[in-house]
Amino acid sequence: MRSVLMWAxxxxxxxxxxxxxxxxxxxxxxxxxxxxxQASPQGPPTVTVTKEMRQHDAWRNALYFGGAVYGxxxxxxxxxxxxxxxxxxxxxxxxxxxxxxxxxxxxxxxxVTTVLSLPLxxxxxxxxxxxxxxxxxxxxxxxxxxxxxxFLNILLAAPILALALEGIRRRxxxxxxxxxxxxxxxxxxxxxxxxxxxxxxxxxxxLKDEELKTEILNLASRAGIAGGRLWQVxxxxxxxxxxxxxxxxxxxxxxxxxxxxxxxxxRDQLLFVxxxxxxxxxxxxxxxxxxxxxxxxxxxFWLGQRLAEWATRRFGAAWGFDAPHDPAALPLLLLLVxxxxxxxxxxxxxxxxxxxxxxxxxxxxxxxxxxAGARAFVKLAEDSKxxxxxxxxxxxxxxxxxxxxxxxxxxxxxxxWEQGLPNRVWQGAPGR
Ligand SMILES: [Zn+2]
Numbered sequence: 001m002r003s004v005l006m007w008a009x010x011x012x013x014x015x016x017x018x019x020x021x022x023x024x025x026x027x028x029x030x031x032x033x034x035x036x037x038q039a040s041p042q043g044p045p046t047v048t049v050t051k052e053m054r055q056h057d058a059w060r061n062a063l064y065f066g067g068a069v070y071g072x073x074x075x076x077x078x079x080x081x082x083x084x085x086x087x088x089x090x091x092x093x094x095x096x097x098x099x100x101x102x103x104x105x106x107x108x109x110x111x112v113t114t115v116l117s118l119p120l121x122x123x124x125x126x127x128x129x130x131x132x133x134x135x136x137x138x139x140x141x142x143x144x145x146x147x148x149x150x151f152l153n154i155l156l157a158a159p160i161l162a163l164a165l166e167g168i169r170r171r172x173x174x175x176x177x178x179x180x181x182x183x184x185x186x187x188x189x190x191x192x193x194x195x196x197x198x199x200x201x202x203x204x205x206x207l208k209d210e211e212l213k214t215e216i217l218n219l220a221s222r223a224g225i226a227g228g229r230l231w232q233v234x235x236x237x238x239x240x241x242x243x244x245x246x247x248x249x250x251x252x253x254x255x256x257x258x259x260x261x262x263x264x265x266x267r268d269q270l271l272f273v274x275x276x277x278x279x280x281x282x283x284x285x286x287x288x289x290x291x292x293x294x295x296x297x298x299x300x301f302w303l304g305q306r307l308a309e310w311a312t313r314r315f316g317a318a319w320g321f322d323a324p325h326d327p328a329a330l331p332l333l334l335l336l337v338x339x340x341x342x343x344x345x346x347x348x349x350x351x352x353x354x355x356x357x358x359x360x361x362x363x364x365x366x367x368x369x370x371x372a373g374a375r376a377f378v379k380l381a382e383d384s385k386x387x388x389x390x391x392x393x394x395x396x397x398x399x400x401x402x403x404x405x406x407x408x409x410x411x412x413x414x415x416x417w418e419q420g421l422p423n424r425v426w427q428g429a430p431g432r
Contacts, residue, residue, distance in 0.1 A: 045374035045408055047381040047388045056132045057387040061394055063124040068342050074116045075335040083112060085320025088328040102162035105327040107154045113331075114150050121146070132385055135239050145238070148200050160185055161330060169325035175305035179298050186290065187249065194248040194256070202233045209262065216274050222428060223278040223366060229254045236260050241384040244273050246280040255281060264383060268372035272363055276373075279362030279425070285355045292351050300340045307336050345397055352400035358425060360407060364414050365426035374411035377404045 078084050091105035126142050129135035167177040189197075198204065207213045207230045216230060235243070235258035242261035248254050255277045257270075265273065280286070308324045311332055321328040341348075364370060381388045381404045388404035395403055402410070416423065 045371065045378045045412065047378050047404065047408070049387065049389075050385070052132065053381075053385045053387050056128075056385040057390060059128050059132075063120070063128065064398060067120050067124060068338075070120050071117065072335060072339060072342075074113055075331045075338070077116070078109070078113065078331045079315070079319045079335075082320060084109070084328045084331050087112065088320070088326065091327065099162050099166065102165050102327045103158040106158040106161045106330070109330065110150065110154050110157060114146075114153075129239065134241055134384065137238050141237070145201055152197060152200060156189070164333075165325050165327060165330070169323075173305070174324075175301040178304075179294075179301045182297060182301075183294060186294070190247070190286070190290065191249045191252055194252045194254055198233075198247075202235060202237065204231050204233050204256065206230065207232050207257070212262070212267065212270065215267065215271060219271060219274060219367070220278060223275070223282055225255075225278055225281055229281075231256045232259055232262060233257070234259050236263075242380060244277050246277050246286060249286060253281070253286070265376055265379060266372065268369050269376035269379065272367055272369040272373040272376055275363035275366045275369070276359045278366070279359035280355070283355075283358060283362065283425070285359070288355060289352065293348065296341075296344055296348065300337055300344070303340060304333065304336045308333055311336075349396075349398055349400050353402055356401045357410075360402075360410060361414070362425045364411065365417075365423040366428070368415075368417065370411050370415065374408045377408045377411065380404065 087108045088101075088105050091101040091108060094104050095101045125146075126135075126137075126139065163181065164178055167181055168174040171177040194204075207216065213230070220226075220230065231254050233256055239258075240260060242258060242264055244255065244257045244261055246253070246255050255274070257274075261273065262270065305324075308329070312321065312324050312329060315332075316322050316329070319328065319332070323329070324333065360373070364373060367373075377388075380386065386404065388408070390399065390403060401407070
């Protein structure tokens with residue numbers, strides 16, 4: 001819910017820092033073994049769908065859609081109940097300086113919306129993961145993470161949103177000013193994410209397992225990636241789920257493995273996952289995703305100005321402001337941006353699925369570890385209790401990765417090298 005609060009640039013960056021590319025993190029279910037599936041001593045890679053998996057899937061979807069609507073209602077309530085107007089007056093009584101009082105207002109608003117969103121955050125971040133045995137983090141430790149998150153949000157959102165209000169005040173076509181301003185801010189946040197923001201919550205260190213490291217480094221050097229870019233993080237503090245991802249830009253660009261995935265996957269499965277991440281790295285997916293999202297933001301800001309000006313004329317008097325650059329109007333701007341981004345979810349998820357599939361193609365072409373790849377996805381589905389074959393609407397709306405059923409099927413069938421056909425993505429020599 002916190003993300004709703006941050007300006008589009010911040011929200012986008014946060015999405016990127018985390019989503020940029022969640023290696024293997026999605027769904028589970030029944031996958032009919034394909035005819036082509038290679039026989040192996042353990043039998044064909046197949047997910048056993050459990051009742052718990054279906055319940056978990058239902059919870060996650062309900063919390064996703066319910067959480068979005070709840071977030072919109074919180075912002076609407078802050079406007080309609082006069083909370084925003086009162087917070088602005090309070091901020092002005094603390095300091096008359098326009099920019100500083102806007103920053104104070106953002107801090108107060110962040111605290112208020114975080115508190116209002118807490119019930120749902122507790123449910124999705126603490127209760128549900130514990131109910132499905134996907135976390136053993138203590139409530140105290142979870143709350144401490146939330147407190148640190150709130151502090152970081154205020155630290156970042158206060159100056160950024162105060163600047164945005166200045167832009168709105170000074171420019172007639174402020175949608176363009178906001179969009180231009182959001183570019184360097186987003187790049188900056190993605191750049192500092194891995195080295196400044198992420199370490200607030202977890203400890204990052206170079207890969208420790210020397211044997212694994214040597215194998216991954218061999219793979220990385222074939223893919224053209226320098227070894228210092230491989231990190232591990234103590235995510236077992238917060239979750240039992242598995243993941244790996246690529247984030248950062250330029251000097252901070254890196255591949256990160258959660259310690260949970262290192263503990264749970266076999267050597268070959270890990271090499272496949274690493275090759276998938278290397279695909280993101282080598283194919284510049286962070287840049288592609290950023291470019292795509294900036295294109296979307298252009299549309300979001302343009303529409304945002306039109307609707308914000310209309311809503312100010314229509315409701316401004318009742319809500320206590322007469323111009324969109326009044327701090328009291330900020331929840332309205334955040335509401336518009338978050339509603340637009342929510343309805344653009346199928347577009348962003350669809351684009352992300354294309355990149356994720358390309359990374360799977362890259363991984364198979366680089367390693368030929370078809371069976372290990374399929375088994376890694378089976379393990380992911382069963383271990384993280386994710387349905388492999390979700391409802392088509394759910395896949396369309398929010399799946400940033402192909403479904404696990406699709407990924408398992410692809411791993412068991414994609415072998416162009418056996419028919420002497422060229423690779424699609426990886427042009428180097430195959431091997432391990
Ligand atoms: Zn990925």
